[in-house]
Structure formats: structure tokens, C-alpha cells
Amino acid sequence: MRYTILAAAVAAGTLGLGLSAPAGAVEGMWVPQQLPEISGPLKKAGLKLDAKQLADLTGDPMGAVVSLGGCTASFVSPQGLVVTNHHCAYGAIQLNSTAQKNLMRDGFNAAAPGDEVSAGPASRIYALDSIRDVTAEVNAAIAGAATPIERTLAAQAVDKRLVAQCEAEPGYSCEIYSFFGGVTYRLFRNIEIKDVRLVYAPPGSIGNYGGEVDNWMWPRHTGDFSFYRAYVGKDGKPAEYSKDNVPYQPKHWLKMADKPLGEGDFVMVAGYPGRTNRYALASEFEATQGWTYPTIAQHYKNLVALVERTAKQDPEIGVKYASTVRGWQNTLKNYDGQLEGFKRIDAGAKKHADEAAALAWLRKRGDASKPALDAHAKLEELQAKKADHRARDLVYSQLRRGGVIGAAGTVYRLAVERAKPDAEREPGYQQRDLPEIKAGLEQMDRRYDARMDRELQAYWLREYVKLPAGERIAEFDRWLGGNDEKAIKRALDKLAKTKLGSLKERVALLSADRAALDKSRDPAIELAKALLPANLRMEQEDKTALGETLVARPAYLQGVIDYRKSQKQAVYPDANSTLRITFGNVKAYTKLDGSKQAAFTKLEEVAAKATGADPFDAPDSLLEAIADKRYGGLEDKRLKTVAVNFLSDLDITGGNSGSPVLDGQGKLVGLAFDGNWESVSSNWVFDPTMTRMIAVDQRYMRWIMQEVYPAPQVLRELGVAPKKK
Structure with a gap:
């Protein structure tokens, strides 16, 4: 569902507006338009381009950087070739894999364009076309509403209106993003490329070398890269997958670096970082540290074990759920690392101290700070209310999210919303959303197994019956019919009779109206119908809280902005999935145990780490090439071998995966794919x-x-074809 304005306002918040030199020239995910104002630090760090050139989002090199809707990528040829991380392409690799033809294990290499395979019906490449400030329109709509829930509805209405106008011309996808918690709103228009094909992916023993053992760790030796190609219709405009489509021809693409990268060299990353929370309330941080991260991490550990245990009996389940499991593993390890980091740097004490200093400064200003102080009190109140229902909200959302329950919920809600005029439908169920909904239901076929789905449902049902009576949902209780294993088995036995496990049935139901679905005796559809009143009731509660936040968050953050500017502190927007630049230098570091870490890893270290067993099962062809010192003219004279991975002091987060790492001339020197263990708490x-x-x-x-x-x-x-000998 698209709650762009609202989600951004509810999130812990962002900070910006004023500018000063970045702390240490590394902290900060900078909005490209800010770069001319910090051209001094950029030049000092080693940028050779004019900083104004980087502010041109559709020029060179920024126009080559694209979003995959969760990862970053970049055009690297005039024929629409796109490079990103192996782990960003993993879903597409998995989608085209079977137990018999396992591309995750064996890799994929299209010898010619005709051999390239679809990355899936839901795969997208978003190329930025324009940005427009819409703060006045959004704030006017919010200000004209009398109650919190009316504010939310007004924000949704203006969002839908502006997006509809923006998307009037086919081939574009538009979103409104909130900056500074709602101080500023901008409308982003992207070319939406719908035909994405897999071109090349190394075997998993290269692309995921080290697996979860090495995830977030240094030294690292992972070949985390893959290639896609963007396709469009013969008229050059975005189109659904067709064999008749032709490669997209971007206006700009990145060139490979022609000078060897070394320690101390300038590097920058352009990408789409997802979310940071550096200016969250101390209470929001405490809730995350004390409950959210440890709770979710434990659930994911349990779920990973559940899938792996079942996959031992059926390898096809392992293939179908590989992408899901990898996502769980990545998140839980990230959360564990953040929790460890929070303790190491006493993050809670720092958050409280920073907030106390800002509030003390605001109080000294008297009446001028009353809006910010009142807003802070309101945000604290909202956070406390949110904590009251967090266990219920987590469990219930997981029960409704995936498999046949999720598919039925989507189909039924779509039928309900389709009866309304398009502008009055809930975000996520408008006409513009239908292709994405259909693609999701189609793609489910390669990521669903009835037996595994049942086991996952059983897991969350057992969690549900543990909830206190006051947190239970009456409609769901009636469906479940008890609190013990017999009730869970009975409910799942009934649900197992659904036909929504069939792709044909799921897609056919997309066109059904509510009256037809109300007559359905499919158990999954019956459950979706029974839960609709509860879902609507909870949505109303959420919209009321959102309406409060739409006013409180920007008012408080404006006060914090004023405070930080008065202290001459660096001010920059928190990440919010929009295009950003971060810069610094290739740089080694010393671990907490005192061990000094080199800035580069080398080929020979890949071989030294190889054990022959997953996740260090380097392929024989790689080990032989290393043993024979077949460097292919790519060795670094300083390293006396080929560089594998490298470190820099750049500021990135989730969403930056696949981001191009550029040198001072704007040429490609690598791809961002991870951070070290000590950095994960920096969000x-x-x-x-x-x-x-x-x-x-x-x-x-x-x-x-x-x-x-x-x-x-x-x-x-x-x-960069090798020279003929």
C-alpha cells in the first residue's frame, strides 16, 4: 500500500534545512541539490567534477543511477545494461530457479540478448525524470482539516490527486516523499520500466561467498554483482514484457574507471537509502532497542529454522523460499548487530542527552518554542499508545501478510475498493496499483508451497493465541474457534481447502466483484470477508494517530532544526528512499580488539578462506585461476594481485545496496553492498x-x-574487453 506522505510523517523523522560542513566529511546522506553548498568539503575530499554537475539529477553521472524499488542500480551501457548487487537480483535469480535448474547455485549467463530471462512480472527499474516541490499543496490540505482523521484523509486525497496528475502521461510512476518529518514535500516522477531481464549472475559461491557467516563482516571476499537489462516497446516507451520489446537506450550511463583505486582516494556513492532514524525521540529509540528489534529477530530465527527443517525433506521448498529466508537472515543479523552496537556506544544515553539539550534550548526561547514543545509532548503520547498494541499489531500483520491468507485479503479488499470512484479508494487499491497487485499474485507461484504456508500460518497462530485477552481480535477469534492446538489444526484444515494456491484461480478472482466474492465458499475468501470489519476498525485507529503525527512531527523537528543550526551542527535529511549522495575516501580502520584492518582484500585471501563447504565453497575454476596467477591484466601494482572488496568511510544504509561507487571523475570503481559490523547501529x-x-x-x-x-x-x-594477446 502507498502511504508515502503518511509513512514518512510517522517515521522517526528527518532533519535538514540548514547546512554546514559535514562532520568528518563522511556523515550525511546528502540531497543532490545541497552539494553545491558543500562544494568545499567535496573538493577537499577529492572530487574532480563540478559539484553543480552532481546536482543535475538527469545529467551525467546522476542520470545513470536508478532505483529497483528496494535496491539501487545504474545503467552501464547505451543498450540498457544495468549493474546491481547479486543479492539485489537474488529474487529474480530465485524466480527462475528450480531444484533441477538451480541458478542460485550455478549462476546465469545469457550468451545473447535472446537468452535473457524475465526478472519477474513485479520487477521494475525506476529512472528519475523530475522533482517538484508540493509542500504548499499538501500543507494547505492538512491545515484545512478539522480533526486528526480528516487530516489523514485530506493528505491521502491530495496525494492521490497530485500523483494522478503526474501519471497522466503513460510510462511514469510518481510518489510524494516527506522531508524533515513533513516540513517539506516533494513529488518525484520516474520513468517506470516494466520489462526487466536477467543478463548475468555469477554462481552463488561467488556472488554470496561467505553467506551469513561473513554478512556485515570485514575482511570480506564477495563477488556481489549481477546484470539486468531494461526493455521497452519499439516506440521507446515503457511496456509490459514482450518478446518484441527492445533494449532501453538511456541518455546517460556510467563508464568503468580507467585508473586503479587506492587507499585514500576519493569515492562517492549515489543511491536510494531507505530509512535512517538519527533524530527519533529517545522513547522511540528505547522501544526499538527494548522490544522491536529483539522480538522480530527472535521470530525470524524461529522462521528460518522452520523453513530449513522442512526444506530438508523437500528441496523444492528450499528453492521457493530461498529469497524469503535470505531476507529474514539479513534482517535478524542486522538487528543483532545494531543491538550490540547500541550497548557498545551507550546509544540510549546519547539519545536522551541530545534530546534533553534540544528541549532545554527550546524552553529558554519561551513562547516561540511552544509549538515545538507541545508537539514533542504529543509525539510522546502517541508513542506510548503505539506501544500498548505493538504485540497485537506485529502478529496480526504477519498472519495477514503472505500465502493464501494474504492473497485472499488482497483480492477481497480490491473488490470492496473497486466499487468506489478511483479517487476515493484506499491507497494501494487504485487503478494504478492493479498491475502491481496482479504481478504479486502471479509471482507468488514461485514462492509458495501449500505445506510450508501451512506451517508458517501455524507458527503465527500459536503466537496469536498467546496474546492477552484485551489484545485479541473478536472477528479472528470467531474464525479460530479456540486457543489450543486442536483449534489451530481445525482452522488450518479448513483453510487447506482453498483454491487460491492455484495461479489460475487467484488471477481469475481479480475481476470478481464484492457480491460474487460474498457468495464464495472458498475458506480463504470467507476469512477475508470475516476480517474486513476488524481491518477497517484498526485502519481508523491508525488514521487518527497519523493525523496527529502529520502536525506534530514537523512542528517538533522544526524546533530541533533551529536548535542544531544555533549550535552550528551539521544538518542533513534522514534517508527516506530518495536519491542521495554520500562521499569520503577509501579508508582502513582498527577493530575494537585492536586489530588493524586493510582497506582492500585480495584474490589469494579468497582461496585461503575456501573450505569446500558452504558458504566458503569457492568454485574450482576460481581457485585454479588464483593458483595459476591468471590476473588477466587486472592486478593492482601496490597489492601485487587483484583487489576483491574495499572499505571507505561513506555513510550508507539499506536501499544503498547496488549503488555505484564513483571516483572523483564520476567513473565506476565498484558497487556498495554492505557495511562493517561496527556500523550497523549508525542508522x-x-x-x-x-x-x-x-x-x-x-x-x-x-x-x-x-x-x-x-x-x-x-x-x-x-x-572493457581484455586486449587480445
């Missing part, structure tokens, strides 16, 4: 001493495609 409290970004070196990418898992056709397209 909340930035630690400039320990924070490091991990990237795969473009020389290693080329070496793999040249010497190990050959792709001469890709190298030629990149303009």
Missing part, C-alpha cells in the same frame, strides 16, 4: 570512527567475467 547514532562501507571492486567483477565465469559479451558492452 540511529552515527559513529564516524568505526563506520565503514564495503564495496566490491570493479576489477574483481571484471576478473570473474574474464577468468572464472566468462562473459566476454558483457565485458565488450562495458567497453
